Amino acid sequence: MEIAVIFGGKSPEHEVSRHSAVNVLKALDKDKYNVCRVGITKEGRWYMTEAGYEAIADGSWEKDPENRQVVFPHDPVVHGLLVFDSEDRAETKHIDCVIPVLHGAHGEDGDIQGLMELAEIPYVGSGVAAMANSMDKTITKVLAATTGVRQAKHCVLQYHSYKEDPEGEVMNALTAHNGKFPLFVKPSSVGSSVGASKAKDAESLRKAVAEAFKYDTKVLVEEAIVGREIECAVLGNYDPKASRVGEILAGEEFYTYDAKYNNPKSTTRVVDDLPEETINRIREYAVAIYKAMDCRGLARVDFFYSNEGEIVFNEINTLPGFTNISMYPMLWEDMGLPQPQLLDSLIELAMEEHSTWK
Template identity: 50%
Template sequence: MKKNIVVLFGGNSSEHDVSCVSAQTVIKNIDIDTYDVILVGITKEGKWVFVDSIDAIADGTWRESKVGAAISPDTTKKELLLFKDGTYESKKIDVVFPVLHGLNGEDGTVQGLLELAKIPYVGCGVLASAVSMDKVYTKAIVEKLGIRQAAFVDVRLEMLDDMEEAIMEIEDQLDYPVFVKPSCAGSSQGVSKAHNKEELEAALKLAAQHDRKILVEETIVGREIECAVLGGRDVKASGVGEILAAAEFYDFDAKYNNAESRTVVDPDLPADVVEEVRDAAVKIFKAVDGFGLSRVDFFVTKKGNKVVFNEINTLPGFTAISMYPMLWKARGIETDKLVNQLIELAYERF
């Protein structure tokens, strides 16, 4: 008898549209001889709905669904509830693949619901998801590992009530240019590069629209390198890939809207640098209590080839330009095998 897998996508986050694209890749690569795939979309407003086809995701009509959906947190049930016209039906859930990026999906919230329900799910648990989503707390963990990372200042929203003092504190610790990032946003949403005081103020205000915690970092001049991590008790790192951004930095627009941005698998790097990146990726993944998958991002400085940690993503993209599946494909793991291996790891974790 087939098992039921629920694929969650969309989400009440700035990465909603990216999630919808990633979900289509995942859905197409699930083994349908083993699983009946049930699609549940979460609108930008946070409404959960049953979706009847992958075509509805592609054309966006899924958001018009009249069938509501909810995962019961009742441990004894392990079921999906579908609501329509004052009635409901339930479907048994064997496993969930939350293809959700960013807040309210990749940050431990949905993972907490699934933990309550005792339903196996793909990816990292509550702790790893939460601390990895929060760039400030990730930095605190990585600092203990002795892995090099950019110098930073942690800015809280209330500090911006006195913008002049907040800027002075940043300028006391960092030289321009600096990067300003919301601590808990993904896909480079709300990220700016500030070259002076006026740009810094504007960047802080933009980041504050996305999060109450803001990370201000020194600029690292180097190549943007990414490494994929896969596994549970036995963790493996892929080779590395390089981001060649068409813009000054790899922001949301450069990533998804600029065709001149490119990703390169197995770039020309010294072998010892590649191994340092791979080793650091696994150490960071384990330090945050990762399980299943993550993509760990680094810089390699142009001067001296020094490896500098940037951030970790516990549910990386599965779009056509996403590095995570590309890196494993380069190691002989096709996307269908990768997706189904991730599902098997969900059972291993439970």
């Protein structure tokens, strides 16, 4: 099979995407797949590259003189890439399936999925609507509420109102939470905790809201749930299965971007100290939310397990990381499905889903 792995992109999570892509590229079975590496620069230029793993990880792949500019035409007859030479002459390259290792904007919001559907090329992961709705945490909360799973109390701030009256919007958030702190503030449609802050008083809330609005036009202000951060991996299309559950042990006060990727004190582990009944309930909730969001292929569903013993849904990630510390592949590895076989399953699910709408 001809597989295209797409990484990078115009997103605050560009660097995370590169590291995920390296692990995906390493794990793909070279006896089963011819793998085409497609990198997107931070400026949005698309190139087919033969750069090595280290160059992809550190970003120097962009300077590889052998890179060739590519586009994915929406014409389904092409069913693949147009690859340009130095004189702007193009040849076609057939692609059987795309693995979009793109985190954040244009990767998890339905953009790349819409392009692939126009081109009629199978791709790993959920469709346009599920991606867009899962990316937007405010919409996720509305759809996830249909499952009856408990969520943190929250309110939504809009940039157009904030721009006209910043202090008024901050006060609205305080009123919605009855003046209680701490509160978590995060952009509605950005992952990897980019732009997220913990506010302990009104002044830090003002700063947190201003910071979050740098990344999005909608900002979520949530009550703080005191407890453990628990994650569950889901795999499948119409009959999805849940892994056992893992736990994040943040090296900082909460799991910020730096805590995730730059703090060696942050660790993840498979949970073995919760009652089996609780673990199974978390797995059931993960599948229920996955179905409510109409997901396909894969997702990681995140919860809090409060000090009072409550399971509280946090968010869903429809293109979870595949870095060395990422929970999704780790949990399936624990279930006896190492990364090469996991990727085989994801490609099979993509081809199966494509056959239903072709």
